[in-house]
Amino acid sequence: MSEENSSCMPELPGNFSTIFGQTDVAEWEAILTIVTLTFIILVTIIGNVLVILSVFTYKPLRIVQNFFIVSLAVADLTVAILVMPLNVMLSILGRWVFGIHICKMWLTSDVLCCTASILNLCAIALDRFWAITDPINYAQKRTLKRVLLMIGGVWVLSLLISSPPLIGWNDWPEPEEFQRVQECKLTERQGYVIYSSLGSFFIPLFIMTIVYVEIFIATKRRLRERAQASKINAICKNQSALINNKEVQPDRESVSSETNHNEHPEIAANGKTKERKHKKTKKKRKDDNTDNNTYLKPILVHEDSLTDNPETSSISQRRNSNPCTSDNQKITISESTTVSNSPQSKSSHPNKVQLTESTVTIKKPGIVYQFIEEKQRISLSKERRAARTLGIIMGVFVVCWLPFFLMYVTIPFCPSCCPSKRLINFITWLGYINSVLNPIIYTIFNLDFRRAFRKLLGMRP
Structure with a gap:
């Protein structure tokens, strides 16, 4: 004016x-x-x-x-x-x-x-x-x-x-x-x-x-999704641990049967027959668990260009539709099978075998999950x-x-x-x-x- x-x-x-x-x-x-x-x-x-x-x-x-x-x-x-x-x-x-x-x-x-x-x-x-x-x-x-x-x-x-x-x-x-x-x-x-x-x-x-x-x-919203993903990942790991514990128990029975076989030669033939049947049943159960498992896929929060961490997106895209029983579960089975094919090793060092299987079946499946969760945590921290x-x-x-x-x-x-x-x-x-x-x-x-x-x-x- x-x-x-x-x-x-x-x-x-x-x-x-x-x-x-x-x-x-x-x-x-x-x-x-x-x-x-x-x-x-x-x-x-x-x-x-x-x-x-x-x-x-x-x-x-x-x-x-x-x-x-x-x-x-x-x-x-x-x-x-x-x-x-x-x-x-x-x-x-x-x-x-x-x-x-x-x-x-x-x-x-x-x-x-x-x-x-x-x-x-x-x-x-x-x-x-x-x-x-x-x-x-x-x-x-x-x-x-x-x-x-x-x-x-x-x-x-x-x-x-x-x-x-x-x-x-x-x-x-x-x-x-x-x-x-x-x-x-x-x-x-x-x-x-x-x-x-x-x-x-x-x-x-x-x-x-x-x-x-x-x-x-x-x-x-992304924080809620990450919290939900963390819960599902925890459920998956708990279920994997339960399955692995069930698989380790028959291995112990196998070790016991082999020990008894060595101590009582008169029942060696029957023991061997039962052991072969047990291994077949065990292998079939593992295959069924691998093929027919219906765990939910965790919700993975995608990285964005703001945080400059594209690795998580690549990992989430490479994951199978069944994360709880995908590559990690297959690694567990192959490792367990390799160890179980060495009865002499089991009979001589049973505790060592159990520790090895425990490490393979419990620790390895958590590595990828921990990596993804860490990357999600970093991404969302940067976004916040x-x-x-x-x-x-x-x-x-x-x-x-x-x-x-x-x-x-x-x-x-x-x-x-x-x-x-x-x-x-x-x-x-x-x-x-x-x-x-x-x-x-x-x-x-x-x-x-x-x-x-x-x-x-x-x-x-």
Whole structure:
């Protein structure tokens, strides 16, 4: 809204005489403001530079989806370099002293870089949503070309949102008037305010909210599936152990019969006949168990490209339809048969034979199950961390930017709403702080980024 239609009287610049000249605040407040805001700028620059270097120099982070994070870091870095320093001067002096043309470019850069930062957060949320809900198909679609096209779309859309004031959709004063008021602020044209606020914040906020809720639901569902798979795997292993115990018992009887045969030669012929019948019955029972077993297949949670562990998917696809009695059971039978064909070994070392069979029939079937469960646990742990990090990023994003956009939308439609310069500066810098916090969040919640940061800073891993 133009100045002549506003009921708010413009605040006059302060008359404080400081080492910085005539300022809008007292000298102590000016020094404190400069120190605080300069520290914020330096942290933003260092943090986002570290993020960019980490992705390109640390091999575990050199994956295609992390280019979204690089794009976000570039947007936050441009906010720190192009936008924040001039805002510090405006906050201290209370007036714009760099001319109207620099004012226009500064305001355009402000909208462009902040919008790009927000839209990159939205793109990261969508990428993770697709990776979790459609992992197999999206792993094939998530190519470098596709990611770069999405990043390019983010920056083109940001330019389309920030550029209309440069071509006339604004209420900026003429150069002569501007020289008098020395006020550099975003346009208050109601149409543009609605257009830019929807594209820069409210539509991305809506998309990110829906996406995060879907990610949360999908992660909960996968956790339930993994819990169910673990229960079925435990049942399968217990059933395998019971079957193996039944198979070991006849072996003991066989050993006993052979011992008795050696001690009582007069019943050797009858013993041999019974032993052959027993072996045939035992072999038939094993074959029946192998062919007619009807255990349930455990539900295997597929890995997705987000966790970069495709091995579990390959294993789950190679599994037979009957996991409790597939290759593991066959290994057990062949091992047991091999040992049982050595009666002399059994008779001389019966305990050793039992231990060997126990190891073969109980330990080996659990190896693959333990491997799959471990890979599932790692995958879902990474998904939980990714979803938690995304939720924290989104929560910080809302806390930082919602006050600004509420103020930005309210003022043009509320002539009596006249926030003070200090309140405007505080709310504006609250939005800028979002660019400071993004790399900090990655550092805290992502182990690979922590390692890369330590490596770049020369710290011990």
